[in-house]
Amino acid sequence: MTAEAPLLHARALCFSRQEEQVFGPLDFDVAAGDIVLVEGDNGSGKTTLMRLLTGILHVDEGTLELEGKPLRSIDTAGRVVFLGHQLGLKADLSPLENLRVAEGLAGRRDGMDAMAVLREVGLAGYEDEPVRRLSAGQKKRAALARLMLVPATIWLLDEPYANLDRDGIALVNRLVQAHAARGGAALVSSHGTVTFLGGEPRVIRMHA
């Protein structure tokens, strides 16, 4: 692990499914404190890129490195947190119980606790309601609470703005910026109609 090695480093990264190219080649570097917007149309491979970065999908062509070493799922474990279309919440459990599971599995960021995190994402009063009774936006918020709670460095957010109201969108931006400010990195995908993030974030454009 050299000091200069960026958190994530991709060169000529391609992904093909049954001989058909999903995306690529892509070149990018992500360092600590970076917020990167992954833009592309539907079907351009945003989710596939996210899953490659988690290590769940393996890299066929090109290089993908985590801190200077080839990225493997055994190394991403605990360092990467992924918020996909399936939120990873158990519908029969309450947001609080879901967070307790995440806390048990992945640990807790210093100074955070489950109740405070739920208040932060605007779910105060819904802690004990089963997730199945929450609205789509509230489910998303419950999943965002997990990001705040667990101590991962790299956030991979796949379409985090979907289903969220204006406050929710502001919440995502606030969380991502706070995460970057404390030295984390975030990749946020969006289908590109609106750029919600304030300022000028770095952009990875996806095209098949």
Next chain:
Amino acid sequence: MTATAGAACAALLRRDLLLAWRRRGDIAMPVLYALIVTTLFPFALGPEDALLQRIAGGVILVTVLLAMLLALDAMFRGDIEDGSLEQLLLAPQPLALMLAIRIFAHWITTALPLIIISPLLAGMLHLPTPVIGVLVVALLLATPLLSLIGAILVALTAGTRRSGMLLALMLLPLCVPVVIFAAGAVAAAQQGLPWVAPIAWLGAALVLAVVLAPLACAAALRIALDA
């Protein structure tokens, strides 16, 4: 604060038991099935004590096995559908250990209720009381073995749609030795012969499965998600 393996196991076990408790109806299903099947046998074959005693061990073993098969298919399905499995993969804990806990929780919620009612079922078929003890011991070793073998197959078929049929076909040959040894122990006890040897074989197979099955499951699920 980083998570320890112990805390992760406890959290996962608690989650699975809580989920099972919230859906108590699903736990009752295999139990009801086993109860109905064993109740129907005396009606179909006639209330002849000697005949019922002779088939009791086999009937209960096969019924429990089939009842477990009913619930086996769902072992990882929920986790794959709602994205929990990806969270499990990304957690800083060994996946095999986490899956071992999941299999254990599945065994508690499906097989344990069946083992608890098995003396009742055996009594209904007039199995002599001393043999009931051997039957329970055989079930205590055979059911976790089936859960573990089943879990590998569920993990292997996880990527496919409607995997139920495929699962049943693949499981059948692997069940046969388990049933032979378990039924062998019960039959030996019934005839007053030593029954420790088949139980010891089951125990040996269980030890092997406890060590290897979670590793195989983890590899299979990684492959299933890598598509």
